[in-house]
Amino acid sequence: MPEPSVRFPDGFLWGAATAAYQIEGAVAEDGRGSSIWDTFSHTPGAVLRGDTGDIACDHYHRWREDLDLLRDLGVGAYRFSVAWPRVIPAGTGPVNPAGLDFYDRLVDGLLERGITPMLTLYHWDLPQALQDTGGWANRDTAEHFADYASVVHGRLGDRVPYWLTLNEPYCSAVVGHLEGRHAPGVRDERVAVTAVHHLLLAHGKAVAALRAGGATGQVGITCNLTSVHPASDDPADVAAARRLDLHENRMYLDPLFRAAYPEDAAAHYAPVTDFGFVRDGDLQLIAAPLDFFGVNYYERHHVAADPADPVRGWRRVPPEHPTVTDIGIHPEGLAEILDRVAKEYTPLPLVVTETGLALHDYAGPDGEIADDERIAFFDGHIRAAHDALTRGVPLIGFFPWSFMDNFEWASGYGVRYGIYYVDYPTQRRTPKRSARWYAGVIRANGLE
Numbered sequence: 001m002p003e004p005s006v007r008f009p010d011g012f013l014w015g016a017a018t019a020a021y022q023i024e025g026a027v028a029e030d031g032r033g034s035s036i037w038d039t040f041s042h043t044p045g046a047v048l049r050g051d052t053g054d055i056a057c058d059h060y061h062r063w064r065e066d067l068d069l070l071r072d073l074g075v076g077a078y079r080f081s082v083a084w085p086r087v088i089p090a091g092t093g094p095v096n097p098a099g100l101d102f103y104d105r106l107v108d109g110l111l112e113r114g115i116t117p118m119l120t121l122y123h124w125d126l127p128q129a130l131q132d133t134g135g136w137a138n139r140d141t142a143e144h145f146a147d148y149a150s151v152v153h154g155r156l157g158d159r160v161p162y163w164l165t166l167n168e169p170y171c172s173a174v175v176g177h178l179e180g181r182h183a184p185g186v187r188d189e190r191v192a193v194t195a196v197h198h199l200l201l202a203h204g205k206a207v208a209a210l211r212a213g214g215a216t217g218q219v220g221i222t223c224n225l226t227s228v229h230p231a232s233d234d235p236a237d238v239a240a241a242r243r244l245d246l247h248e249n250r251m252y253l254d255p256l257f258r259a260a261y262p263e264d265a266a267a268h269y270a271p272v273t274d275f276g277f278v279r280d281g282d283l284q285l286i287a288a289p290l291d292f293f294g295v296n297y298y299e300r301h302h303v304a305a306d307p308a309d310p311v312r313g314w315r316r317v318p319p320e321h322p323t324v325t326d327i328g329i330h331p332e333g334l335a336e337i338l339d340r341v342a343k344e345y346t347p348l349p350l351v352v353t354e355t356g357l358a359l360h361d362y363a364g365p366d367g368e369i370a371d372d373e374r375i376a377f378f379d380g381h382i383r384a385a386h387d388a389l390t391r392g393v394p395l396i397g398f399f400p401w402s403f404m405d406n407f408e409w410a411s412g413y414g415v416r417y418g419i420y421y422v423d424y425p426t427q428r429r430t431p432k433r434s435a436r437w438y439a440g441v442i443r444a445n446g447l448e
């Protein structure tokens with residue numbers, strides 16, 4: 001095999017990623033409790049065409065077949081999430097042994113196939129019973145999360161080397177509590193900023209719990225980070241871009257790596273909150289030392305001042321060539337945020353825990369699912385990741401989103417991100433052209 005022109009270090013972690021609510025189904029099986037996404041997806045108008053995760057990819061029953069596909073891909077690691085309501089149905093209180101048993105079998109199945117597990121403790125599926133007592137607006141939920149983390153680690157900590165506490169606190173807090181497009185469907189900025197803090201606090205408490213449980217694995221968190229640029233050098237646009245960067249990036253990076261909220265946060269959010277929810281010691285807990293940091297990258301924003309709200313608002317300038325999810329494709333933005341995190345925030349090893357492209361995939365007359373756009377997307381983003389690596393960024397892994405088509409939150413099954421195609425009526429999995437291409441990247445440990 002010829003040496004690849006873009007070669008990654010030996011041992012680089014080529015993975016694939018999913019999340020529990022998006023693939024498992026079996027939402028009322030073996031003692032699983034209800035989550036906020038069960039409630040939200042069954043709320044009329046909340047999700048495209050009323051789609052739900054009730055069945056999804058039926059992974060709960062087909063996990064052996066799916067692990068075989070991961071083995072065939074040749075991935076070194078698999079990023080999955082544990083459904084909190086499957087393990088502790090009410091979010092706090094009694095543990096459901098059958099729920100833990102499922103993940104125990106899954107982890108053993110990965111290890112038997114030579115695949116390293118990367119476990120996300122929370123990928124948005126909060127137990128509904130905790131939402132009924134305030135959810136992330138209630139500080140107690142952070143404590144319950146730490147207890148849940150201890151339970152999962154107690155059962156799987158001897159075999160799982162990579163632990164991510166949260167997937168994208170921004171999405172849980174802002175998309176779920178300000179924009180209301182995700183569960184629990186709240187539209188209240190004060191609640192959203194409070195949720196940011198309680199989610200970060202939950203992360204800090206969970207890190208402490210994992211360490212107390214003797215965690216020998218690597219502990220981290222995944223944040224979705226965006227590349228933010230002013231649409232012009234007009235000072236109003238530059239200021240708007242800085243506000244969006246605060247809202248999407250620095251509100252997470254600063255507490256996690258500097259033990260403080262950004263200096264412009266208090267003024268920006270002053271109309272809705274005085275940050276009275278922060279207690280002594282919180283920020284030190286949130287900034288607990290980690291072993292690695294996960295970056296989810298999808299968007300590069302061009303930002304202009306919002307004429308309707310020039311002081312606090314921003315307007316994302318629509319991309320010239322929008323994807324089916326109305327975002328642009330900017331692989332250079334991945335290199336930019338990896339450089340930024342490494343230079344401005346932390347020397348920790350970094351993992352691209354998600355990046356991917358939504359398409360309306362279909363099989364042609366020859367049965368081929370020719371998702372060449374997705375291959376071009378990953379080619380560009382892998383090259384960008386390699387650029388950052390050659391500049392000294394300690395990048396140790398790359399996990400395309402997603403292993404298989406799945407329930408895409410408010411878009412339901414209306415868009416597809418997988419490198420494996422899922423025919424939902426039959427649950428048949430079919431490798432797309434991108435899956436065969438990615439298997440080649442893994443074999444070559446790089447790109448031609």
Ligand SMILES: CO[C@H](O)c1c[n+]2c([nH]1)[C@H](O)[C@@H](O)[C@H](O)[C@H]2CO
Pocket residue numbers: 019022167168171224296298354401408417
């Ligand atoms: C705003 O965050 C990123 O846009 C983002 C994109 N995505 C995500 N975060 C989530 O982590 C996944 O569960 C989604 O399926 C995936 C595709 O939408």
